Amino acid sequence: MGFLNQLLKYKNICIQCHNSPDADALAAAYGVYTYLKLQDINVSIIYSGDYEIQKKDLLYMIDICEIPVEYVKELPKTDLLLLVDGQYGRGNVYRFEADNIAMIDHHMPSMKKTENAFIDYSYQSCSTIVWELLKEEGYDVKANEKLSIAFLYGLYTDTSSYVDLYKKHDIAMRDELSKDYPELERLKKSSMSLEDLMIAGEALYHAYFDKEKQYLLISAMHCEQSVLGIIGDMAIKVDVAKVSIAYTDIDTGYQVSIRSADREYLANEVAEKLCDGIGSGGGHIDKAGGVISRDCICESYAGWEIADIIKERMEKIMK
Ligand SMILES: [Mn+2]
Structure with missing residues (x-):
């Protein structure tokens, strides 16, 4: 049955x-x-x-x-x-x-x-x-x-x-x-609202770039997954970026969207490692995604900001 x-x-x-x-x-x-x-x-x-x-x-x-x-x-x-x-x-x-x-x-x-x-x-x-x-x-x-x-x-x-x-x-x-x-x-073709367009613009404007490791980290205000994807696709076109990570908060934690322009750092592998033990991630070699669970980070990263967790993990992933 x-x-x-x-x-x-x-x-x-x-x-x-x-x-x-x-x-x-x-x-x-x-x-x-x-x-x-x-x-x-x-x-x-x-x-x-x-x-x-x-x-x-x-x-x-x-x-x-x-x-x-x-x-x-x-x-x-x-x-x-x-x-x-x-x-x-x-x-x-x-x-x-x-x-x-x-x-x-x-x-x-x-x-x-x-x-x-x-x-x-x-x-x-x-x-x-x-x-x-x-x-x-x-x-x-x-x-x-x-x-x-x-x-x-x-x-x-x-x-x-x-x-x-x-x-x-x-x-x-x-x-x-x-x-x-x-x-x-x-x-x-109607999955984005005017507000989403502004969120994407705002998120890109405040992008963080790690000069040493050459990755972009972009925090978007609560938005649709489709918007995260658009942000990631645009960010990875930046000449000096090897990897881009865009994230937004969802009810259960954070949605993450990853793009790679460098075969040394495959997007699916970055996604897996980034979410390892605190969620789940995966995808294709150039585009991937994942979810980080709020419950999991409350346990293993009590008091941490999500951006700092990602930065700490990227430090190890891109060494
Ligand atoms: Mn669903």
């Missing part, structure tokens, strides 16, 4: 996205919703927190994919609360009390494995996990164009516009679902 199938014992299921849902959370929720609906489960998609979705690309995604997501302050009556792209008890997931809780997530686990929690951070998007869970139940995702678009956009935004995409399951989903979708092209 697959993971989704075992949830069918609950007749009323509420799928909760993390606060300020992103494309990946919405797509993952929509994937689970689609399956449960087919099985005649009374199912809804909700999120809470301080803000309602405002980003233009997400509103367009909800519209064209017909994702029935609702912003709520109170949990509708439900037998099971199913969290996607987040974990119960985390700061970015509004805490509702519920008798039964399940989770599907691709972030570092903050709890022990239970039969109701599918948490695997070897996936780059939660959409990929749900895509696999649907396949396990014999559901043909490719035949559902709206869901395909949602999954692809979820993966796209969680991997800096596919640039940091490197895990095999995630690549397999992109390859299987990819098709000429004009709606998806439009989504991809």
